[in-house]
Amino acid sequence: MRNILLVAKREYLEGVRGRAFRMSTILVPVVFAVIIAVAVFAGKNSGVGKHVLIATTDSNLAADIQSQLTDDKDSKTTVDVIVPSSPSERDSLVSKVREKEIDGLLWIDTAVPSKITATYISTSSGDIVIGSRLESALNHALAAERLSARGMSKAEVELVMKTVSVDTMQVDKGGKEVKSSGIGAYLKGYIMGIMLAMTTMIYGMNVARSIIQEKTSRIFEVMLASVKAGDLLAGKLLGIGAVGLTQLAIWGVAAALLAGSAFAAPVLNGQLSIHLSITEGLLFGAYFILGYLLYASLFAGLAASCETEQELQMYTPLAAVPIWLSFSLIWLIINNPSSFWSIAASLFPATAPIVMMLRMGAQTPPAWQFAASLAIMVVSVWAVLWVSARLYRVGILMYGKRATLPELLRWLRYS
Amino acid sequence: MPVVELASVTKAYESKVAVNNLSLSIEAGQMFGLLGPNGAGKTSSIRMMMGITMPDSGQVNLFGKPFERKSLERVGYLPEERGLYKKMKVIDQLIFFGELHGVSAADAQTRAVSWAKRLEIADSLTKKTEELSKGMQQKIQFISALLHDPGLIVMDEPFSGLDPVNATLLERTLLELKDQGKAIIFSTHRMDQVEKLCDSICLINKGQAVLAGRVREIKSRYSRDRVIMEFEGDASFLQSPEIAEANNFSGHAEIQLKPSGDAQKLLHEAAAKATIYRFELVEPSLEEIFIQTVGGKADA
Numbered sequence: 223m224r225n226i227l228l229v230a231k232r233e234y235l236e237g238v239r240g241r242a243f244r245m246s247t248i249l250v251p252v253v254f255a256v257i258i259a260v261a262v263f264a265g266k267n268s269g270v271g272k273h274v275l276i277a278t279t280d281s282n283l284a285a286d287i288q289s290q291l292t293d294d295k296d297s298k299t300t301v302d303v304i305v306p307s308s309p310s311e312r313d314s315l316v317s318k319v320r321e322k323e324i325d326g327l328l329w330i331d332t333a334v335p336s337k338i339t340a341t342y343i344s345t346s347s348g349d350i351v352i353g354s355r356l357e358s359a360l361n362h363a364l365a366a367e368r369l370s371a372r373g374m375s376k377a378e379v380e381l382v383m384k385t386v387s388v389d390t391m392q393v394d395k396g397g398k399e400v401k402s403s404g405i406g407a408y409l410k411g412y413i414m415g416i417m418l419a420m421t422t423m424i425y426g427m428n429v430a431r432s433i434i435q436e437k438t439s440r441i442f443e444v445m446l447a448s449v450k451a452g453d454l455l456a457g458k459l460l461g462i463g464a465v466g467l468t469q470l471a472i473w474g475v476a477a478a479l480l481a482g483s484a485f486a487a488p489v490l491n492g493q494l495s496i497h498l499s500i501t502e503g504l505l506f507g508a509y510f511i512l513g514y515l516l517y518a519s520l521f522a523g524l525a526a527s528c529e530t531e532q533e534l535q536m537y538t539p540l541a542a543v544p545i546w547l548s549f550s551l552i553w554l555i556i557n558n559p560s561s562f563w564s565i566a567a568s569l570f571p572a573t574a575p576i577v578m579m580l581r582m583g584a585q586t587p588p589a590w591q592f593a594a595s596l597a598i599m600v601v602s603v604w605a606v607l608w609v610s611a612r613l614y615r616v617g618i619l620m621y622g623k624r625a626t627l628p629e630l631l632r633w634l635r636y637s
Numbered sequence: 638m639p640v641v642e643l644a645s646v647t648k649a650y651e652s653k654v655a656v657n658n659l660s661l662s663i664e665a666g667q668m669f670g671l672l673g674p675n676g677a678g679k680t681s682s683i684r685m686m687m688g689i690t691m692p693d694s695g696q697v698n699l700f701g702k703p704f705e706r707k708s709l710e711r712v713g714y715l716p717e718e719r720g721l722y723k724k725m726k727v728i729d730q731l732i733f734f735g736e737l738h739g740v741s742a743a744d745a746q747t748r749a750v751s752w753a754k755r756l757e758i759a760d761s762l763t764k765k766t767e768e769l770s771k772g773m774q775q776k777i778q779f780i781s782a783l784l785h786d787p788g789l790i791v792m793d794e795p796f797s798g799l800d801p802v803n804a805t806l807l808e809r810t811l812l813e814l815k816d817q818g819k820a821i822i823f824s825t826h827r828m829d830q831v832e833k834l835c836d837s838i839c840l841i842n843k844g845q846a847v848l849a850g851r852v853r854e855i856k857s858r859y860s861r862d863r864v865i866m867e868f869e870g871d872a873s874f875l876q877s878p879e880i881a882e883a884n885n886f887s888g889h890a891e892i893q894l895k896p897s898g899d900a901q902k903l904l905h906e907a908a909a910k911a912t913i914y915r916f917e918l919v920e921p922s923l924e925e926i927f928i929q930t931v932g933g934k935a936d937a
Contacts, residue, residue: 228736236724441720444778447687448709448737 225449229457230464233432237465246424247469251476254413272352273300277315278330281305286363287328291355299352319343328356338364408556411583414506415552415576417470418513419545422575425466426517427538429458430525433618434534437526442618451615455522463514470510474503502582505592512599513575516606523610526617544572552580559584569595571602638701640665640789640820641686646695648681655681657844658695663820663837665788668811670835670852671824674931678844679824680717683793686822687714700788710739713787717794717824719778723767727753727777730766731784738785745784752780756806772799779807783814790814792823796830808834828924838923842931852923859926861918864892864900870911879903 237243274291276284284303291299302324304315309331318324326344340360342353362383369379436442445454521538528534548567555564559581567577568587574595581587639662648656656678663669671679684690685697688704699708722730728749735745753759756776761769766777775798782790790811796804811834815821825831831838831852838855840848848855867889875883875890879898884891894900900918907913921929 225737228733232722232725232733236722240724436720439720439723440716440718441722443684443689443716443718444714444720444734444781445737446689447712447714447716448734450706 226453226457226460229449229454230461233458233461234464234468237428237462238468243465243469247472250420251473271298271300272325273302274326274328274352274356275302275304275315275318275324276328276330277304277306277312278328278332279305280330280332280367283330283332283360283363283367286366287356287359290359290362294355299355316343319345326352328360330360408583411556411580412552414502414579414583415549417473418506418510418575418579419548421466421470421510422513422517423542423545425462425514426521428465429462429518430521430534430538431531432458432462433522433525433614434528434531437618438530446618451618452611455519455611455614459515459518459522463511463518466510466514467507470507505582506579508596509575509578509599512596512603515603516571516599519603519607519610523606523613523617526610526614544570545576548573548576548580551577555580556584559587565591569598571595571599574599639663639698640700641791641822642696642698643682643686644696644698646682646685646692646697648678648685648690648692654844656685656692656841659839659841659844659846660695661839661846661849663789663822665820666815666818667820667837668815668835669820669822670831670838671822671841672826672828672831672838672927673824673841677841679841680793681844682841683716683791683822683824686791687712710785711788713782713785713790715778715782715790715792715795719775721766721774721778721781724765726763726765727769728762731762731777731781734781735784738787740785748784748786749780752783756780756810772803775799776803776807779810788819790819790821790823792821794825795823796825796827804830828922828927832923840927840930848926848930855926856920856923859921861900861920862894862896862898863919863921864890864894864903865915865917865919866890866892866907866913867915868907868911868913872911874903874907874910877903877906879906 276287278284281303284305288301288303291301306312306315312329315327315329319327322345326342328340328342330338330340332338340357342356344352366379366383369382370376374382436445442454449457524537525534528537551563551567551573554561555567555577558564564577564581565587567573568581568591570577578587578592578595642662644660646656646659647654659678659682661669671682673679681690685692686699688697688706688709697704699705700711702708722733725733728746731749731752732742732745735748736742740748750759750762753762756779758773758776761773761777766774769777779795782792795807795811799807808830811821811823835852837851838849839846869888872885872890875885875892879894879900879902880892881895881898882893892903894903904913904916907916
């Protein structure tokens with residue numbers, strides 16, 4: 223045990239004293255903040271400042287749409303209306319779009335009142351935001367017009383058309399309703415999932431890199447004369463894992479300080495409010511440790527059977543497949559966190575850590591699923607460690623040639 | 638009681654037998670040379686002594702007891718493949734290796750400083766290992782093997798890569814350690830060093846011991862059939878029927894006698910024709926014994 227701790231201490235100190243640790247501790251949150259800021263800025267400015275031309279024979283309808291679009295001050299949309307005399311004018315209006323005189327043309331054909339059609343023509347096919355604004359304004363105007371046509375007064379139409387926003391509440395374990403933000407909860411699960419994926423990958427890879435470097439620098443033989451191979455691997459996993467936990471703790475404390483500051487209040491209020499309970503924090507820690515141990519021991523076995531860092535890099539994308547698989551399930555999990563596939567993925571050890579984080583964002587899974595997934599992970603970590611320790615013990619002293627599959631199987635049989 | 642003992646040890650890898658039924662033992666205060674051509678099984682034998690690999694059969698005893706990892710705290714090891722943590726400071730590295738062998742951090746630091754002064758590398762203690770030359774790194778590794786004051790010192794090719802000055806410094810240090818009662822075993826290809834330093838040797842070829850014992854005793858087994866002569870005058874005596882082969886370098890001749898050749902007869906024949914300044918019947922060098930024993934049989 224003493225030697226395991228000595229090796230762990232060495233790995234830990236080398237890790238936290240390294241430039242890579244300092245840089246990633248500072249840069250990762252900065253990069254995250256920049257990505258979020260860019261996404262928020264891009265979202266706010268998407269579809270803003272457009273110049274749209276509405277062409278329809280129904281001038282009232284056009285005026286109604288125009289007033290709705292111009293009333294929305296945030297959209298800063300310039301709307302012109304044209305009442306064409308015939309469909310043949312369409313081509314000349316489309317050419318204005320092509321010449322970029324206007325950003326888009328909304329052509330509304332009201333010739334048959336029961337079968338009104340509308341087309342938005344622009345040079346950009348991905349103009350989703352403005353398209354959806356136009357659709358909403360058109361339908362609102364049409365509904366209002368139809369209600370007026372049935373004898374409703376303007377006040378009555380306004381009352382009927384008044385929209386209501388839905389507040390989302392979540393029932394907690396004590397049966398109490400607590401305000402919840404769908405986007406905030408989604409963000410929480412997503413951020414926790416990404417942080418877990420990133421840290422397990424980075425530190426799992428660090429274990430592999432450390433093994434390859436020791437293998438190429440031939441230090442193993444000196445170490446093995448004083449430490450058992452299993453203790454050496456255990457110390458390495460502990461030390462590098464502790465570096466990861468330290469980094470997460472720094473980010474956690476910094477995030478807590480930032481979240482409590484006046485600076486963050488406007489960002490974290492309302493839809494983006496994120497609340498992390500102590501249980502969620504503890505579960506995050508538990509899944510980090512088990513996820514890290516699973517991937518790190520897998521990478522350790524892989525590294526011990528490789529000859530160079532380049533060779534190792536060839537295999538690592540394969541080892542990371544479950545992490546990417548977890549993220550590909552994100553829509554399924556957010557929309558249906560209790561489906562069979564969501565539960566199966568949260569019990570499968572390779573995807574469990576990230577899927578559980580995503581599920582916790584959508585809906586806290588029942589306790590038995592946490593217990594089962596953690597238990598399955600513990601058993602899997604033990605099994606992978608068993609295999610990796612054997613590959614490690616033999617592989618670290620094998621130099622000169624790449625191990626073949628039959629050789630790897632033989633290594634597993636060595637006592 | 639032998640400090641280290643291999644009793645009929647065998648180790649095979651895949652289809653190759655690396656060490657075959659090897660037995661040897663080393664006492665305290667003895668310097669032991671493990672010799673053999675490349676691939677003979679020297680490193681495999683050393684790895685079994687260190688518990689890095691386990692023998693398929695036979696037994697390894699350390700300090701009079703069957704091998705146990707606890708005994709390794711009393712063993713200092715310098716492997717053939719040198720390795721240090723490149724990014725670590727030298728002093729931190731030495732303390733780390735000392736602690737792994739059960740020495741406290743404070744003691745390890747004191748000893749590291751003392752050893753560094755002794756091996757003339759005190760200035761390097763605060764540097765990172767990667768900043769040092771290969772020879773300097775080798776000295777650091779040498780210190781790390783000795784820091785915990787081991788009773789048994791095992792060194793695989795300890796002098797390779799060292800310049801003559803540093804090689805002499807290390808030789809002197811090893812002799813001092815031997816005088817302190819440490820058992821020292823090292824493998825080497827340098828026969829001159831073996832002759833100078835070792836009390837006993839074991840020559841391995843293809844995994845088997847082909848020659849073992851005290852150096853003096855081994856050399857005495859070989860007949861003195863080489864003659865070194867210095868003379869002036871007629872060199873025709875070099876055609877004598879007693880001689881198998883002779884090289885004459887202007888009055889300095891190296892002569893190999895026939896198996897039945899008589900040195901005294903040759904001396905008489907030579908004295909009749911030339912003035913003899915030196916006539917020395919020499920024993921074979923270890924190098925000659927090595928080549929004679931292994932020659933033509935080695936893999937490498």
